[in-house]
Amino acid sequence: MINIDSRSSTPIYQQIIDGIKENILKGMLNPGDKLPSVRELSSLITANPNTVSRAYMELERQKVIETIRGRGTYVSSLYQPKMEEERMNKLKDNLKKVIIEAHYLGLTKEDIIDLMNSAYNFDEAEENKNFGKSDKR
C-alpha cells in the first residue's frame, strides 16, 4: 500500500507520511479505519520500526491519525484531506517534468509557451466545432 524508494532524496519517514496521506486521499483508507501497527508496517515495507514510529508520531501531530491506547492507531475521523492543494501540487510537478523534457529536446521557454497556446487553441477550436460555429483562426 505504500511504496518506499530508499534511494530517493526524500527521507523514508516522509515517504511513509506522504504514502498514508495519499491512501486517505484516494479513499483506500477512510476515517476510522485501523492502520497496521508499527511492527506490522515496518515488516510490510521493510523499513526500520523507529522510522515508522517517527512517521506515525508526525501524522498524529498533524491530526491525520489518532492512537487509542491499547487498541491501535486509526485514521482520524476529523481529518479532511486538502484535496485541491495536493492536486495543485501534483499538477505543478507534472508541468515541471514536461518542461524539463522539453528542455532536453532543445525547446526554449518561448517554444513551450507557443506549444501551450496551440494546445489551448486546439481545445477552443474543438469546442467551437461542437457548437457548430466556424473556426476563426
Added chain:
Amino acid sequence: MRLKKIKTLGKVIRGDNLISVINASKAYPYKKVLNSINLEVEEGSIFGLIGPNGAGKTTLVKCILDIYKLDSGEIKIGGKNISNNPEAKALIGYVADENKYFATFNIDEMIKLYRMTYKSFDMDRFNELNRIFKLPTDRSIVRLSKGMKMRLSLILNLSIRPQVLIMDEPTSGLDPIARKNLIQILLDEVADRKTTIFISSHNLGELERICDTVAIMDEGQIKYTDSLDNMKTSMKKVQIAFKEEPKIKIEEMKEFIEVEKIGRIYTVLTKEFNNQLISKLEKEGMVFYQEINLTLEDIFMCCIAKGTGVM
C-alpha cells in the same frame, strides 16, 4: 542504571546510548588505525558503519568487543567499560566477518558451547531461527560452506538474546533469500526487543533502507556521522542548466561540495540550496534546475573523495 522511558505508539524511546566510543585510538606497528574515534549508538537503533577497505572498520569492531585493546580512550556498553568485563560482554552478540569455529565440532556441539558460555542462550529461539535458516545440526563445521557458517553464526548470536548485536559484513556469503530473511529478523528484533544493532557493511543499499544512523569512516577517522533522515534533508543533489556558459566558474563556487559537468548540464552536491543561491544562479543565466535522488552512495563517494569531513 535507570532508563528513562517515554511510551508512545507502543515504542519505548530511551535517550541512553548503549554503545559509547570515547576518544578511541589504536596503532599497529606499521600504521595508526584508529585516530580518536567518538561514536554514540542509541538503544534500539540500527547503526551502520561504512568505509573503504582498510579504513579501520574491523579494528574498531574488535576494539568495541575488547578483542583488541585500545591504546587510549574508552568503550562503554550499557554504561559499563568493556575492558575485561565479562558482564558487559554477555550482553553482546558478535557476528564476525570470517567465522572461525572449531573445525572438528558439529553444530550440536557448538550449541552446547554457547549454552555454557551465555546464560541467556534460548534453545527455543535457536529452533525458531533454524526453521528459517535450515542448518543440519549434526553436520560438522568443516563441512559447512561460507554462507552456512554465516547462517550458523547469526543463529547462535541471535539465540543468546543479545542487547547489542554487532555484525561485521553480515550479508556476505548469504543468498538473496537468506539476506531478506536476515533483514526481516533484525527489524523484528528492534521492534520487539529494542535490540541495538551495529552493522559494518559495504552493502550501502541494504543499510540505506534499514539504518537510523550512519557513520562514514576513512583512514582511522569518522568523517561524517548523522541520521540518514538528516543527511537526506540537509544535502541536495541538483542538476542545473545554463543558457550559455556562465561567467563565474561553477566548479569554484564555495556553496558546492562537488560539481560534475556533462555538456551544458551541471550536477552539484550542496547543503545550501536555498532561494538566495537560486537567484544568484538565475542571474548567471540558469534556465532550469531539478533536484535529483541523493543516495547514501553519493554521500559516501563525496566524503571519501574529498578526504576531509564535508559536514
